[in-house]
Amino acid sequence: MQLYRFLTGPDDASFCHKVTAVLNKGWHLFGAPTYGYDAETRTMKCGQAVVKEVDGVEYDPSMKLGEY
Template sequence: MKVYRFLTGPDDASFCHRVTDALNKGWELAGSPTLSFNHATNTMYCGQPVVKTVHGKEYDPSMKLGEQ
């Protein structure tokens, strides 16, 4: 089974650490990162899709994808 996550957060070191953590847990990049600017808060936000193949499980909408 392949699972998908879209990591998001402010464009800062903590976002990079979240992506790095996911990669070190077996997730793979699944496309280009995205950027969006929030004018109200004057903040840049990042997004990065990641995927992971999980063996021996079936998809269940209640599963916590980050724990796979």
Template sequence: MKLYRFLSAPDDNSFCHKVTAALNKGWHLFGSPTYAYDKKTESMRCGQAVVKDVEGQEYGPDTKLSDW
């Protein structure tokens, strides 16, 4: 199965740690990172899509992406 996640966090080191953790679990960057202003919190947020191929498994709506 092919999995997709969009990671987001405030523009601080928590974002880099979140992406780094995903990369170390076998996820791969997909596309360019994004950067946007969050009007509600009056702060900048970062985002990055990641993908992962998992052999021998089938995707279903109950698949918990963060487990992979």
């Protein structure tokens, strides 16, 4: 089964650490990162899609993807 997640966060070191953590759990970058301005909070936001192949598990909408 292939899993997909879209990570988001502020444009600071915490976002880089979030992406680094999932890469070290076996996830892979999927596509280009995104970057945009949040007018409500007046901050820049980042986003990055990641995917991971997991064998022996069937997809269930109730699963917590962050646990893989």
